[in-house]
Amino acid sequence: xxxxxxxxxxxxxxxxxxxxxxxxxxxxxxxxxxxxxxxxxxxxxxxxxxxxxxxxxxxxxxxxxxxxxxxxxxxxxxxxxxxxxxxxxxxxxxxxxxxxxxxxxxxxxxxxxxxxxxxxxxxxxxxxxxxxxxxxxxxxxxxxxxxxxxxxxxxxxxxxxxxxxxxxxxxxxxxxxxxxxxxxxxxxxxxxxxxxxxxxxxxxxxxxxxxxxxxxxxxxxxxxx
Amino acid sequence: xxxxxxxxxxxxxxxxxxxxxxxxxxxxxxxxxxxxxxxxxxxxxxxxxxxxxxxxxxxxxxxxxxxxxxxxxxxxxxxxxxxxxxxxxxxxxxxxxxxxxxxxxxxxxxxxxxxxxxxxxxxxxxxxxxxxxxxxxxxxxxxxxxxxxxxxxxxxxxxxxxxxxxxxxxxxxxxxxxxxxxxxxxxxxxxxxxxxxxxxxxxxxxxxxxxxxxxxxxxxxxxxxxxxxxxxxxxxxxxxxxxxxxxxxxxxxxxxxxxxxxxxxxxxxxxxxxxxxxxxxxxxxxxxxxxxxxxxxxxxxxxxxxxxxxxxxxxxxxxxxxxxxxxxxxxxxxxxxxxxxxxxxxxxxxxxxxxxxxxxxxxxxxxxxxxxxxxxxxxxxxxxxxxxxxxxxxxxxxxxxxxxxxxxxxxxxxx
Ligand SMILES: Nc1ncnc2c1ncn2[C@@H]1O[C@H](COP(=O)(O)OP(=O)(O)O)[C@@H](O)[C@H]1O
Ligand SMILES: [Mg+2]
Numbered sequence: 001x002x003x004x005x006x007x008x009x010x011x012x013x014x015x016x017x018x019x020x021x022x023x024x025x026x027x028x029x030x031x032x033x034x035x036x037x038x039x040x041x042x043x044x045x046x047x048x049x050x051x052x053x054x055x056x057x058x059x060x061x062x063x064x065x066x067x068x069x070x071x072x073x074x075x076x077x078x079x080x081x082x083x084x085x086x087x088x089x090x091x092x093x094x095x096x097x098x099x100x101x102x103x104x105x106x107x108x109x110x111x112x113x114x115x116x117x118x119x120x121x122x123x124x125x126x127x128x129x130x131x132x133x134x135x136x137x138x139x140x141x142x143x144x145x146x147x148x149x150x151x152x153x154x155x156x157x158x159x160x161x162x163x164x165x166x167x168x169x170x171x172x173x174x175x176x177x178x179x180x181x182x183x184x185x186x187x188x189x190x191x192x193x194x195x196x197x198x199x200x201x202x203x204x205x206x207x208x209x210x211x212x213x214x215x216x217x218x219x220x221x222x223x224x225x
Numbered sequence: 226x227x228x229x230x231x232x233x234x235x236x237x238x239x240x241x242x243x244x245x246x247x248x249x250x251x252x253x254x255x256x257x258x259x260x261x262x263x264x265x266x267x268x269x270x271x272x273x274x275x276x277x278x279x280x281x282x283x284x285x286x287x288x289x290x291x292x293x294x295x296x297x298x299x300x301x302x303x304x305x306x307x308x309x310x311x312x313x314x315x316x317x318x319x320x321x322x323x324x325x326x327x328x329x330x331x332x333x334x335x336x337x338x339x340x341x342x343x344x345x346x347x348x349x350x351x352x353x354x355x356x357x358x359x360x361x362x363x364x365x366x367x368x369x370x371x372x373x374x375x376x377x378x379x380x381x382x383x384x385x386x387x388x389x390x391x392x393x394x395x396x397x398x399x400x401x402x403x404x405x406x407x408x409x410x411x412x413x414x415x416x417x418x419x420x421x422x423x424x425x426x427x428x429x430x431x432x433x434x435x436x437x438x439x440x441x442x443x444x445x446x447x448x449x450x451x452x453x454x455x456x457x458x459x460x461x462x463x464x465x466x467x468x469x470x471x472x473x474x475x476x477x478x479x480x481x482x483x484x485x486x487x488x489x490x491x492x493x494x495x496x497x498x499x500x501x502x503x504x505x506x507x508x509x510x511x512x513x514x515x516x517x518x519x520x521x522x523x524x525x526x527x528x529x530x531x532x533x534x535x536x537x538x539x540x541x542x543x544x545x546x547x548x549x550x551x552x553x554x555x556x557x558x559x560x561x562x563x564x565x566x567x568x569x570x571x572x573x574x575x576x577x578x579x580x581x582x583x584x585x586x587x588x589x590x591x592x593x594x595x596x597x598x599x600x601x602x603x604x605x606x607x608x609x610x611x612x613x614x615x616x617x618x619x620x621x622x623x624x625x626x627x628x629x630x631x632x633x634x635x636x637x638x639x640x
Contacts (some may be wrong), residue, residue, distance in 0.1 A: 047637065056543055056633040077547055084545025091636060095540045099239040109544050111232040118228065157544075 005030035009062035022048035024221035037212035045221040088158030090168040094150040128156040148179025255566020258519030263574025266604040275597030285463030321458030338466035339371030342459040344449035363449015372465040382428030394424040399439035416452035520615035531627040539635035552628035559620020
């Protein structure tokens with residue numbers, strides 16, 4: 001398997017009166033089609049690592065290469081463009097726009113990318129919602145849905161532009177057992193050899209970690225054996 | 226419209242509609258600013274136009290008189306270099322304009338307008354044992370209608386009635402009332418020169434301005450010359466130009482050709498016109514201030530929205546929305562408030578101007594009048610443009626701040 005993401009010598013230090021080292025020298029890869037679980041104690045730097053891999057944050061040192069493209073020298077707009085084109089995010093909190101329906105939320109990244117026309121965007125948004133079991137909730141706003149449904153809308157939105165890499169930060173952290181299992185199943189099913197998608201999940205949940213292709217344990221901002 | 230722009234507008238719309246109360250406050254702020262600006266402009270420019278029009282209508286565009294711009298050089302001054310004579314005024318007693326009809330004929334060869342003569346005399350009008358002071362103006366009824374409104378201000382009769390009897394006189398309405406005179410009465414007119422004639426009142430004039438109607442009377446040029454004791458001379462040639470704005474240029478040509486002093490209305494009212502300029506400057510300053518204050522409200526609203534919507538901004542930016550799109554959302558929200566405000570403001574401004582135009586003012590010095598309101602598209606365009614520009618600026622600063630937000634800062638806190 002070839003590496004979709006290569007992180008080399010990653011450091012992330014937050015400035016301030018007492019500088020905080022969030023990431024303290026990490027080398028890692030995410031392989032194409034892989035389901036990778038990042039585990040570790042609370043406060044160990046898992047989210048911080050995910051933000052770096054997802055180009056939401058910039059490393060203090062080191063390089064993240066995604067799909068063969070070094071990203072450390074990209075400006076903010078270029079990183080935003082890469083997020084839009086090749087990455088999808090799912091967070092613990094759903095982060096849906098409250099005034100928009102599920103359908104409109106899913107359509108958002110496609111409309112921002114502007115590759116499809118309105119009709120195609122609508123059709124694809126519906127398909128995504130249906131495939132995640134949300135067909136009848138398409139016109140509901142986030143507040144009218146359950147936590148599990150909202151999280152599935154967020155997954156649908158993450159998949160909107162057919163990203164190569166989906167990054168999920170404790171996506172089941174706020175969900176009950178049944179919803180968690182459902183969300184995990186969806187994430188698990190979207191990757192695999194030949195799927196063209198990799199998934200990185202940050203989780204406490206050992207059940208999720210057990211289903212991963214590979215597991216990366218982070219302690220104190222470093223990879224631990 | 227691109228998909229992105231439609232997206233931006235639909236997001237902006239939801240933000241603005243979700244805060245309907247705040248939005249309406251902002252819209253009303255702009256509307257009141259625009260409305261009052263339009264109303265103020267229509268009153269101020271209306272009254273100014275009206276004033277200038279009355280001025281231009283009631284006075285000759287150009288007045289040609291036998292005066293000099295420079296005091297004449299004195300013989301001693303001419304003879305001896307050392308002799309300097311100071312303190313001379315231009316107000317020499319001058320005899321008047323000679324050969325007025327020859328001059329008028331010459332002017333009519335090129336003049337873009339009309340010209341008429343007049344003679345002034347002070348007199349006392351006696352009727353039924355009562356004396357009333359009046360000024361007597363000698364005019365040419367054939368030429369007068371071309372240079373003044375007098376012909377249209379004659380009640381019960383016409384200017385030509387002056388030809389009816391050998392000594393006919395037209396009295397101002399107020400003067401006639403003071404003297405207790407009616408048409409057909411015979412009055413005795415005694416001029417300052419001592420000349421006395423008996424004249425028949427043939428018509429009454431009413432200009433609508435007390436100052437004029439209470440004091441003025443009109444006779445034929447010839448009669449006027451007799452009263453003033455200056456046979457063959459007139460005091461003034463009055464010119465009405467086809468284009469009032471050309472009066473200055475025409476006046477200087479008349480002056481060059483005739484040698485008499487020709488004063489355009491602009492020159493005669495230079496101080497007034499510059500006072501108008503100052504007034505306009507003040508008006509536009511006040512109007513701009515009103516619109517700026519209105520845009521502070523908009524700024525406040527957009528700032529509030531960007532604060533409330535920090536999370537949404539972080540979402541959009543994390544998904545990969547470019548900064549300019551985020552910026553555009555809030556600038557457009559501001560413009561939406563601005564546009565709604567200016568549309569409402571136009572309506573408000575129109576209604577207020579219209580309402581103002583209905584109010585009747587009674588004055589002891591004038592006939593009852595209404596405020597001279599003008600409805601100029603330019604007032605609406607300027608107020609609208611300034612309001613729109615102010616709202617773009619008001620939206621720009623919070624929008625720029627919103628667009629600079631780092632999504633990870635919010636996501637870190639929320640997860
Ligand atoms: N803005 C910040 N300022 C200071 N310390 C921070 C900040 N954000 C996170 N941290 C610290 O960095 C460490 C790593 O955080 P995080 O990546 O969120 O860990 P995890 O996701 O593994 O719980 C934690 O100790 C956290 O307290
Ligand atoms: Mg975390």
